[in-house]
Amino acid sequence: MEGRIQHLLLSLVAACASVGFALAAPPALGATAEDLELEPLVVREPERNPVQVDEIDTENFEIGVFGGLMSVEDFGTNPVAGVRVAYNVTEDFFVEGVYARTQLDQTSFERLSGGAQILTDDERDMGFYNVSLGWNLFPGEAFVTSRYAFKGGLYLVAGVGSTEFGGDNRFTINAGFGYRMVATDWLALHLNVRDHMFDSDLLGENQTRHNIEFTGGLTFFF
Amino acid sequence: MNICKLASLWLLAACLLWLPDRAVAAGWFEDYEPAVVVSDPFIEMHTGPGRGFPIFYVAGQGDEVTILKRRTDWFKIRYTEGHRSKEGWVHIDQMRHTLDLDGNEIEFGQMGLAEFSKRRWEVGMTGGDFNGARTISGYLGFAVTPNIALQLEGTQILGDFSDGKMATASILMYPFPNWRVSPFFTIGTGIVRTEPQTTIVAAEDREDEIVHAGAGANLYLSDRFILRLEYKRHTVLTSRDDNEEINQWKAGFSIFF
Numbered sequence: 001m002e003g004r005i006q007h008l009l010l011s012l013v014a015a016c017a018s019v020g021f022a023l024a025a026p027p028a029l030g031a032t033a034e035d036l037e038l039e040p041l042v043v044r045e046p047e048r049n050p051v052q053v054d055e056i057d058t059e060n061f062e063i064g065v066f067g068g069l070m071s072v073e074d075f076g077t078n079p080v081a082g083v084r085v086a087y088n089v090t091e092d093f094f095v096e097g098v099y100a101r102t103q104l105d106q107t108s109f110e111r112l113s114g115g116a117q118i119l120t121d122d123e124r125d126m127g128f129y130n131v132s133l134g135w136n137l138f139p140g141e142a143f144v145t146s147r148y149a150f151k152g153g154l155y156l157v158a159g160v161g162s163t164e165f166g167g168d169n170r171f172t173i174n175a176g177f178g179y180r181m182v183a184t185d186w187l188a189l190h191l192n193v194r195d196h197m198f199d200s201d202l203l204g205e206n207q208t209r210h211n212i213e214f215t216g217g218l219t220f221f222f
Numbered sequence: 223m224n225i226c227k228l229a230s231l232w233l234l235a236a237c238l239l240w241l242p243d244r245a246v247a248a249g250w251f252e253d254y255e256p257a258v259v260v261s262d263p264f265i266e267m268h269t270g271p272g273r274g275f276p277i278f279y280v281a282g283q284g285d286e287v288t289i290l291k292r293r294t295d296w297f298k299i300r301y302t303e304g305h306r307s308k309e310g311w312v313h314i315d316q317m318r319h320t321l322d323l324d325g326n327e328i329e330f331g332q333m334g335l336a337e338f339s340k341r342r343w344e345v346g347m348t349g350g351d352f353n354g355a356r357t358i359s360g361y362l363g364f365a366v367t368p369n370i371a372l373q374l375e376g377t378q379i380l381g382d383f384s385d386g387k388m389a390t391a392s393i394l395m396y397p398f399p400n401w402r403v404s405p406f407f408t409i410g411t412g413i414v415r416t417e418p419q420t421t422i423v424a425a426e427d428r429e430d431e432i433v434h435a436g437a438g439a440n441l442y443l444s445d446r447f448i449l450r451l452e453y454k455r456h457t458v459l460t461s462r463d464d465n466e467e468i469n470q471w472k473a474g475f476s477i478f479f
Contacts, residue, residue, distance in 0.1 A: 051322045053330050055254040057291040089477060090445045091272045091294045131347045131360070133475070139272045151270040160349045160358055162378055168419050171356040171380035182270075185291075185298070206382075221293070 059186070059221040062086040066100075066190065066217025072126065072165075073209040076105030080213055084190075086134070094134040096157065100213075101127045104166075107203070118202065123167045128196065130174050132159025142181055152181040152188070163198050170198035176213075190217045253291070258328065260285045262319035267310025271296035279308050287320070295332075338442040338478065339368055339399045346450060346476025353468045355381030361476075368399040373410070381419075388414040390434065405439045414458060431459040436470075446477045 063085050070080035082100025089095060104124040110116055139153035158175040176194030183189060196211040264282050268275040271293045281287050281301045290298045295314040300307055318330050331337075344363035349356065361375040371394040379386035392410025415429045438452030451473050458466040 050324075050326060051256040051258060051289075051328045052254070053328065056256070056289055056297070057253045059291055059293050087477065088294055089447060091296065093447070095477065131358075136272075139270075139274055141270065141275070149269070151272075151275065162358060162380060169378065169380055169385045171358070 060088045061222050062088070062094075062096075062188065062219040063222065064188075064190070064217050064219030066192065066215045068192075068213065068215030070100075070102045070211060070213040070215075072102070072104055072211045074107045074203060078103040078105060080215065082215075084217060084219060086219065091139070092136050094136070094155075095131070096134055096159075097129070097131050098161075099127070099129045101125065109203075119166055126163065126165055128161060128163040128172060130159045130161025130172065130196075132157045132161075132174060134178075136180075137177075150181045150183060152179065154179055157194070161196075163196060165198065165200060166202045168200075170200060172196050172198040186221045188219045188221065190219060191215075192217070255288050255290055256322070257286055257288050258317075258320040258322055259325075260287065260319065261321045262316070265312050265316045265319060267299065267301070267308065267312055268296075269310065271298070271311045273313070275311065279310055286323075289317075333445045335400075335402060335442060338402075338448070339404075341365060341478035343479040344371070344448070344476050345479075346448070346474055348450060348452065348472040348474025350452075350470060350472025350474075352377075352379050352381075352470045355379050355384075355386075357470065357472060359472065359474070363394070363476075369396050370394070371396065373408075375412075379414075379416075384416050384418045386414055386416045388412060388432065390432070392434070396440075402442050403439055404442070405437065407435075407437050408452075408454070409433075409435045414456075428460075430461070433457050433459065434470075440476075443475075446479070448476045448478060450474050450476060 063083075065081070065083055067079065067081040069077055071077040080100050080102035082098055084096060084098050086094050086096035104119065104126055107118060110118060134155050134157040136153055136155045139151075141149045141151055143149050154177060156175075156177050158173075161172045161174060163170045163172040174194050174196045176192060178190055178192040181189040192213070192215045194213045194215075196213060197208055198211075199206055199208050201207075260281050260283055262283065264280040265287075266277045267279040267281065269278055279301070281299075285301060287299045287301045290300055290309070292298070293311075296311045297314065297317050298309060298311050300309045314330055314332065317328075320328060322328055342365050344361075344365075346361050346363075348359045348361070350359070351357070357377050357379050359375055359377040361373055363371050363373040365371040373392045373394055375388075375390050375392065377388040377390070379388060390410050390412030392408045394406045394408045396404055396406045398404055411431070411433045413429060414432045415427065417427045434454045434456040436452060436454030438450060441449040441451075443449055452471075454470045454472075456468040456470060458468060460466055
């Protein structure tokens with residue numbers, strides 16, 4: 001009798017435990033059973049997506065800063081600083097936009113006359129922007145000692161823009177050349193010489209003014 | 223007020239912490255570097271992204287290479303052999319001789335007349351003449367269909383006696399979008415602001431509405447370059463008795479995407 005009750009209780013516990021297990025982890029048990037049946041029959045190919053050329057990282061844009069000296073005709077030579085954005089359309093041509101600011105000194109007339117002022121202090125701040133087309137004339141490598149070779153080359157640029165000169169905006173043509181030295185894939189060093197030409201009648205007669213700018217800068221490819 | 227500040231600070235902090243996390247999760251900073259197999263006898267690897275850079279290595283038929291990045295028509299690839307790897311630049315013409323890992327051809331594409339006529343976005347600049355003054359304009363165009371495009375344009379007018387700024391919105395109609403020289407007609411409206419030069423005494427700044435109609439042509443050069451010639455006749459809707467008619471001629475270039 002005692003043995004029978006013990007047996008009954010034990011089988012009840014066993015039944016509860018198995019139900020409990022089944023409730024606790026039914027998917028895992030099910031999946032294992034299915035996998036065991038299917039795994040040997042199905043050979044899974046690794047999933048490969050076709051190559052999406054548009055998804056490849058492109059680095060056609062350059063953004064950067066530059067600084068140097070700018071000589072404004074009759075108004076002395078002063079530091080100039082600006083920002084530059086460029087888009088490399090092909091390996092030969094690029095389009096660039098520049099914005100920069102500089103200062104104007106006193107003209108010789110203002111200094112010699114004693115007190116005469118042609119411009120107010122505000123008007124001595126000069127700013128300009130331009131959009132230019134660049135042509136990589138002599139692409140190549142520069143060898144620095146026998147250890148390093150930097151890609152780069154000489155380019156020509158020319159474009160149009162506007163200069164805020166003596167309180168007015170002047171249509172400005174710029175032309176010049178530059179040297180690009182690509183230090184790493186994403187960083188380039190630039191040296192630039194430009195002539196900014198605009199007409200002005202600020203000092204009496206209307207004449208074309210040549211303003212030479214010499215700068216160095218850094219740009220990042222992205 | 224303080225609670226507002228605190229709440230916005232918390233929100234900002236949460237955004238700053240959450241955004242980079244999301245960006246990484248979404249794979250924004252993970253570069254896509256697909257592997258391809260060389261199908262031609264070989265492809266030439268140059269030291270730089272340009273035709274003049276020397277060829278320093280060739281990857282042979284059946285070699286697997288990884289594409290790292292692209293600059294203009296040049297692809298930077300990595301070729302690994304054992305635990306030595308070489309990185310060099312390959313031109314798109316040679317990349318066409320590679321297959322994906324399943325052996326399928328890859329669509330590398332190249333800009334041509336077909337892409338020009340199907341372009342969606344166009345960014346450009348023009349210089350020109352506006353009733354004797356010089357103009358510099360920048361514009362952004364979006365093609366709704368190959369025949370109809372919308373355009374926003376900002377213009378700086380640089381005259382001897384006055385400066386000005388003009389902003390216009392236009393519709394352009396291209397009757398023959400598939401032609402290399404593709405003519406167009408345009409109508410639009412905007413505002414023009416005129417500021418007299420400082421050497422001119424008196425005269426005030428004015429702002430007027432302006433409407434225009436015009437015609438021009440796009441010439442597809444190559445790659446992504448388009449040349450543009452355009453004539454517009456503007457009517458300035460002045461507050462005076464008579465409206466002012468102004469002719470504008472301009473020429474420039476644009477890049478399409």
